[in-house]
Amino acid sequence: MRKRPVNIKNVAAEAGVSAMTVSRVLNESPSVSKATREKVEETIRRLGYRPNAIARSLKAQRTNVLGLVTVDLTDSFFTQVTAGAEAEARRLGYRLMLSSTERNPQDEPDFIHMLVEQQVDGILVIRDSIEIQDDPLLGLMDIGIPIVTTGYHLPHPELEVVDIDNVDGGYQATRYLLERGHRQIAMITGPCNNKSAKARSEGYLKALREFGLCCDWDLVAEGDWKPRSGYQAMKALLERKKDFTALFMQSDEMAIGAYHAIHEAGLDIPKDLSVIGFDDLLLTEYMEPPLTSMRQPIFQIGELAIRLLAAKIAQPGIKPQEHFLKAQLVERSSVSALN
Structure with a gap:
């Protein structure tokens, strides 16, 4: 053998x-x-x-191939970012080599090294905004490989980041409810260790403070971005027997599950409870009633990330920045104004 x-x-x-x-x-x-x-x-x-392949990759001519590492292609957010990245890479004359860890972070270093050995010109990393110990991206930047991330911030002077302004998004969603007379506003968050979830919560609290309100933490429950967690968190909120007239969901997928729990409880949206989501997924306009949501420019995140990566490859000395895109309100039928 x-x-x-x-x-x-x-x-x-x-x-x-x-x-x-x-x-x-x-x-x-x-x-x-x-x-x-x-x-x-x-x-x-x-x-x-x-180590011939890695050594060659740093000295070779450009291959016009970009690497992309993502965490979960079953998640609509990561799928749309990837689609935007692939479309922009193709437009710029690059081919994209795709790897997905399927939420197994231990695989990420292996995928990154595979991409380096394939002599990609640069790497786009699409991650959850969760801190990672001994982050492999630090080593890549130390050896001069162009890197761009989406939704993930790392204290390194060479890192280029594209993200949503999640604080502003949470603020605008909550303020929209407050301006329609709601004062008891519940919230179902993403995972507590996720920076995007924390930022949206920060925006929620900021809007409450502007209206002279304090947060009632009994009206806050945690999910994991997925529909089942939205269903379970919504049931938990209803079981607390606390009065609230509106609900800020930090993702549309969780809102799908919350809708189911609300309907099971015999409540009407928006007559008994107003709901606003976050993402503006394609399916939201077909929910019953259609969901008002904060639209993330998800496809555009992927496009911009690839443009920035191509710029870093063309001009290695370009100063990296953090780029924050704004979420926009899309009004549908899931929010009513109180008298």
Whole structure:
């Protein structure tokens, strides 16, 4: 049986370091300590690893191929961002090499290294806005690979970020309800460790304060962006027997589940309870009643991210920035004004 060639993951496991640390050693990054560098170099020699592909990728001519790593292609948000990225890449003359971790973050470093070994010109990372320890993106930027992320902020001077202004989106959604006379406004959030969810909650609180109101935390429940969590969170809110006339849902998918729980309870939307969502997914206009929602320019996020990545490739010295796009209110039939 032919022996399988040694790869960077084998070196990392043998040396007791991350694969990104091995990349930093291979590319002579000054961020690696002398002791770690010597240990990795000794392991490379002992295992007979030949890092030709990675070494070539940093010196080769452009391939006109971009890498894209995302987390969940069953999620409508990530699917639409990816679609926007693919369309813009094609328009600019690039091919897109796609990888999806399917929400298994342990796979991300392997996918990134695969893309580097394929000599992609740059990488777009579409992630949840959740902090990651020993982030592999840090190593990529240390060795000069152009990176753009969507919805994920990392304290590094070379990182270009495209995101929604989630604070403003949460603020506008809540203010819309307040301006229609609602004062007891419940909210179902995304995961508590998600920066987008935190930012939308911050906007909700800001709007309440502007109207001289305090948050009643019994009117707040947590979901995970998916319909089932919206259903469960809505049932939990109703079981608390607290009075509220309006509901801010931090995602449209959760609103689907919340609608089901509201109808099960015999309540009418918007006669008994007004509901506003966030995303403006295609299906929202077919909900009963059609859902008022904050429209995220999701497709445009992917387009802009690829344009920025292409600019970084063409002009390596360009100063990176954070780019925030505004969500826009789309009025339908799920919110009524109180007398």
